[in-house]
Amino acid sequence: MKQSVIPAKLRRSAGSAPPLPVEPPAGPDIADPVERFCREAEQAQARVRLRPDPLEALREAAVSAGTDTIYWQDPAAASALGIPLAGGESSAEPSLFYSAVPGAQDSEAPSAPLEVRRRPYDRRVISQVRLSVATARAGIAETGTVLESTLPPGGRLLPILAPHHVVLLPENEIYPTLGHYLQAWGAESLAPGSNLFMTGPSRTADIEKVLILGVHGPHRLWIFILS
Amino acid sequence: MIRIRPQTARYLYDRHLQEVLRTTMATAQQARDEAVAEVENWEELRNYARQVKLHTLAHLGDYLEALADRISSRGGRVFWAETAEDACNYVVETARRHSARTVVKSKTMLGEEIGINTALQKAGVEPVETDLGEFIVQLCQEPPFHIITPAFHKTRQDVARIFTQHLGQPLGEDPEELTAAARKALREKFLQADLGITGVNLAVADSGHLVVVENEGNARLSLSAPPVHIALMGIEKVIPRLQDLPVFLKLLTRSATGQRITSYVNLIGGPRCPEEVDGPEEFHLVLVDNGRSRILADERKRETLACIRCGACLNVCPVYGRIGGHAYRTVYQGPVGAVLMPQLLGPEQVPEHPFASTLCEACRDICPVKIDIPRLLLELRRELPRRYRRGDALAMRVWAWTFENAGRYAGISAWGRRLLRLFYRDGRLALPLPVLGRWQSTRDLPRLPNKTFYEEFSNQSADGGGNGQ
Amino acid sequence: MRVGLFVTCLVDQLFPRVGARTLQLLRLVGLEVVVDPRGVCCGQPAFNTGFTAEARRVARGLLDCWDDCDAVVAPSGSCVAMIRHHLLELFEDDPALKDTARSLAERTWELSDFLVNRLGITDVGARFSHVVTYHDSCHTLRELRIEKEPRLLLQEVRDLELVEMNDGNACCGFGGTFAVKFPDISSAIGNEKVRSIKATGAQFVVGGDVSCLMHIGGLLQRAALPIRPLHLAEVLTESS
Numbered sequence: 009m010k011q012s013v014i015p016a017k018l019r020r021s022a023g024s025a026p027p028l029p030v031e032p033p034a035g036p037d038i039a040d041p042v043e044r045f046c047r048e049a050e051q052a053q054a055r056v057r058l059r060p061d062p063l064e065a066l067r068e069a070a071v072s073a074g075t076d077t078i079y080w081q082d083p084a085a086a087s088a089l090g091i092p093l094a095g096g097e098s099s100a101e102p103s104l105f106y107s108a109v110p111g112a113q114d115s116e117a118p119s120a121p122l123e124v125r126r127r128p129y130d131r132r133v134i135s136q137v138r139l140s141v142a143t144a145r146a147g148i149a150e151t152g153t154v155l156e157s158t159l160p161p162g163g164r165l166l167p168i169l170a171p172h173h174v175v176l177l178p179e180n181e182i183y184p185t186l187g188h189y190l191q192a193w194g195a196e197s198l199a200p201g202s203n204l205f206m207t208g209p210s211r212t213a214d215i216e217k218v219l220i221l222g223v224h225g226p227h228r229l230w231i232f233i234l235s
Numbered sequence: 236m237i238r239i240r241p242q243t244a245r246y247l248y249d250r251h252l253q254e255v256l257r258t259t260m261a262t263a264q265q266a267r268d269e270a271v272a273e274v275e276n277w278e279e280l281r282n283y284a285r286q287v288k289l290h291t292l293a294h295l296g297d298y299l300e301a302l303a304d305r306i307s308s309r310g311g312r313v314f315w316a317e318t319a320e321d322a323c324n325y326v327v328e329t330a331r332r333h334s335a336r337t338v339v340k341s342k343t344m345l346g347e348e349i350g351i352n353t354a355l356q357k358a359g360v361e362p363v364e365t366d367l368g369e370f371i372v373q374l375c376q377e378p379p380f381h382i383i384t385p386a387f388h389k390t391r392q393d394v395a396r397i398f399t400q401h402l403g404q405p406l407g408e409d410p411e412e413l414t415a416a417a418r419k420a421l422r423e424k425f426l427q428a429d430l431g432i433t434g435v436n437l438a439v440a441d442s443g444h445l446v447v448v449e450n451e452g453n454a455r456l457s458l459s460a461p462p463v464h465i466a467l468m469g470i471e472k473v474i475p476r477l478q479d480l481p482v483f484l485k486l487l488t489r490s491a492t493g494q495r496i497t498s499y500v501n502l503i504g505g506p507r508c509p510e511e512v513d514g515p516e517e518f519h520l521v522l523v524d525n526g527r528s529r530i531l532a533d534e535r536k537r538e539t540l541a542c543i544r545c546g547a548c549l550n551v552c553p554v555y556g557r558i559g560g561h562a563y564r565t566v567y568q569g570p571v572g573a574v575l576m577p578q579l580l581g582p583e584q585v586p587e588h589p590f591a592s593t594l595c596e597a598c599r600d601i602c603p604v605k606i607d608i609p610r611l612l613l614e615l616r617r618e619l620p621r622r623y624r625r626g627d628a629l630a631m632r633v634w635a636w637t638f639e640n641a642g643r644y645a646g647i648s649a650w651g652r653r654l655l656r657l658f659y660r661d662g663r664l665a666l667p668l669p670v671l672g673r674w675q676s677t678r679d680l681p682r683l684p685n686k687t688f689y690e691e692f693s694n695q696s697a698d699g700g701g702n703g704q
Numbered sequence: 705m706r707v708g709l710f711v712t713c714l715v716d717q718l719f720p721r722v723g724a725r726t727l728q729l730l731r732l733v734g735l736e737v738v739v740d741p742r743g744v745c746c747g748q749p750a751f752n753t754g755f756t757a758e759a760r761r762v763a764r765g766l767l768d769c770w771d772d773c774d775a776v777v778a779p780s781g782s783c784v785a786m787i788r789h790h791l792l793e794l795f796e797d798d799p800a801l802k803d804t805a806r807s808l809a810e811r812t813w814e815l816s817d818f819l820v821n822r823l824g825i826t827d828v829g830a831r832f833s834h835v836v837t838y839h840d841s842c843h844t845l846r847e848l849r850i851e852k853e854p855r856l857l858l859q860e861v862r863d864l865e866l867v868e869m870n871d872g873n874a875c876c877g878f879g880g881t882f883a884v885k886f887p888d889i890s891s892a893i894g895n896e897k898v899r900s901i902k903a904t905g906a907q908f909v910v911g912g913d914v915s916c917l918m919h920i921g922g923l924l925q926r927a928a929l930p931i932r933p934l935h936l937a938e939v940l941t942e943s944s
Contacts, residue, residue, distance in 0.1 A: 023534050205500035676891075
């Protein structure tokens with residue numbers, strides 16, 4: 009990389025300046041982060057379910073999305089809810105993981121077990137997905153924000169392209185403020201690129217200030233807070 | 236030379252535009268005020284952010300190099316662009332190397348500033364604006380009307396018309412329908428684009444993160460779907476530490492749109508990791524100077540670079556609120572534009588910009604990083620070479636000569652008023668004098684009293700004798 | 705207590721009645737008032753237009769005045785802001801005048817601020833049986849941070865009804881030379897203010913700066929509206 013003259017030019021202008029303040033100002037005192045998280049997320053038009061029966065809640069989301077197929081960022085999340093990865097389906101190849109919606113009838117194979125299947129990663133397939141499910145690393149109570157990682161096996165496109173998106177948020181990973189999260193986890197926890205802070209669905213008010221949900225990103229965001 | 240005055244009438248007497256400006260600015264201000272009122276220690280945040288910015292500017296070279304090192308260590312490429320042309324050439328070069336035909340762009344004022352769309356078009360590459368507001372003005376072939384909400388001056392009818400024309404399907408006025416049409420049209424572009432270009436709202440030096448805030452998801456797609464991602468960043472956007480980020484995010488989103496946080500906050504800092512299943516294989520950070528280092532060198536006006544591009548000053552400015560963004564005819568508009576453009580382009584290029592202000596100071600009160608815009612305006616007014624305002628300079632010299640000596644002032648006042656009274660009838664001047672004529676075009680002149688105060692009262696002794704009222 | 709009355713050039717030339725009423729008011733509250741015709745202008749018109757040399761030449765005249773006064777009072781927030789915040793800047797390189805400039809800056813007060821905060825007075829015995837609204841000039845509001853003082857004084861005026869306008873903090877659009885450099889914009893901004901004033905139903909718009917009142921008054925008159933501008937000093941010296 010050719011050495012640039014710019015940094016040297018900038019250094020010549022270094023002048024007197026205040027020192028860097030040591031501590032940022034304190035954030036608000038949030039006595040009940042879970043309660044605050046629920047309130048903020050709903051105000052941001054997310055649909056929040058606090059300690060739901062996960063499979064029931066998934067059914068609700070799927071009905072709302074008009075689909076009987078769920079795409080999973082990580083099959084491990086499905087396994088944790090009792091939907092195992094079908095035998096022989098793991099792979100080192102970039103993959104997409106999907107399953108039927110719990111309780112939905114698979115008309116072609118009614119007695120088929122509920123399990124996660126794999127198919128090769130394909131962005132064309134992703135662009136047809138109606139409902140995706142991901143696990144959040146953390147929630148921020150002050151703003152009702154979830155932090156999603158898109159490290160493997162999931163990718164960047166699935167959570168943003170599917171019009172309905174479900175986030176599974178562990179209750180004990182809800183932090184009062186972003187500052188609290190950063191203090192707890194630090195920079196190393198935020199691998200660049202594969203992090204997304206998400207608050208409510210995608211939105212715009214560019215046409216006559218009318219609020220429209222679901223512009224390029226999801227139209228509906230569900231957050232299931234799981235204990 | 237770019238002048239504001241010749242086109243103000245066009246915007247001032249556009250009744251629909253005036254109505255839109257009035258309601259949009261009022262709504263924006265209210266949203267911002269409500270969001271700020273929720274934050275008990277808003278002043279503390281402002282002071283903190285200002286201190287961080289001023290410190291960072293004094294050590295800008297070091298922080299930028301730390302940032303560049305981090306990006307490079309992850310396999311990202313960093314290009315230092317001294318001029319707009321350098322930046323555009325680099326982007327075009329990169330596009331060419333990848334035989335790119337379509338580029339998706341999310342909102343970047345810096346991109347506007349350097350003219351990246353024109354550069355790409357000249358190289359046979361199609362730049363597609365994906366932010367809905369930018370998409371609309373791009374189709375209308377207009378520049379943005381506001382740095383945050385570029386198309387607020389368009390009605391739904393305008394949008395329906397332009398979409399029907401360009402998207403090839405008849406569309407009604409329903410904003411839902413129009414947005415859905417844009418989503419569908421742009422989705423193809425995202426998935427097929429060869430290159431994605433985004434701006435950068437903030438860059439964190441110690442952790443090497445670039446932060447892109449948005450509501451629509453188009454920036455996320457622009458930096459995820461295409462195989463190559465280029466981030467355009469002004470060199471002043473860096474902040475030192477990750478611990479500073481929450482403060483700046485809070486100040487930015489609440490000031491810009493009155494939101495507690497935007498729908499998406501992207502943290503990026505390199506190409507995809509080898510294990511990732513998708514994401515760009517190539518990542519470029521273009522650090523753009525384009526005159527900023529010159530502003531940095533001027534310690535009295537350096538704080539101009541503290542701006543985080545929230546747009547709040549536009550929303551609160553009585554001048555912007557009446558004439559809108561296009562009247563400035565420059566990329567940056569309103570109060571920030573009035574102080575930035577003369578420093579980026581040279582004061583003689585935009586001689587009216589620093590004067591298009593009543594010095595009401597509302598912008599200083601609202602700026603999240605406490606930039607003293609009125610002080611900067613005064614500095615810029617002082618610095619405009621006299622040859623660009625000979626008329627004013629002469630008038631000021633005459634005025635100073637008259638007012639600097641009390642006896643001369645009293646004498647000239649007495650004779651001048653006698654003369655003026657000949658042409659003055661009850662608030663109207665029969666003679667079209669230059670300065671007073673301008674006043675009179677839209678207002679009545681005040682009456683001319685028979686005597687000045689000092690003519691009436693200059694014999695006042697301290698104990699209260701002399702003329703009554 | 706001995707105070708100097710700095711009427712300001714605009715009052716001297718176009719609104720001498722405001723000067724007369726301010727003089728009357730200061731005497732009413734028991735002060736010795738010094739009127740010095742050498743106190744012409746603070747230099748703000750030139751200063752705000754970027755002509756500091758000319759501003760300095762004119763402001764120089766103020767430094768000869770009122771050196772034996774405990775305070776200097778002006779019925780104008782913008783002129784007081786100029787003296788308090790920028791006078792020293794004009795003379796800081798002049799060892800002979802620097803201290804005089806500083807002393808003047810430290811002793812100069814806007815009228816309502818002086819009455820309420822320096823003298824501790826809010827009731828001056830006035831009566832004004834009309835509906836009024838109040839316009840805060842930008843310099844008074846944002847440079848001097850004076851907002852409640854005029855209202856405390858108006859509250860004590862018998863029979864007066866004060867109705868606040870919407871967007872009361874909005875600029876009137878005068879802006880000094882802006883008014884004649886960008887007259888269309890200046891008046892467009894001002895007409896917004898006129899709309900707000902009209903909506904209050906007030907018969908008078910009261911303010912602390914004749915520059916704003918002159919501009920608003922000119923627009924009111926052009927629109928043939930019966931609402932009249934009045935300076936605070938005029939209201940406070942009404943007794944009928």
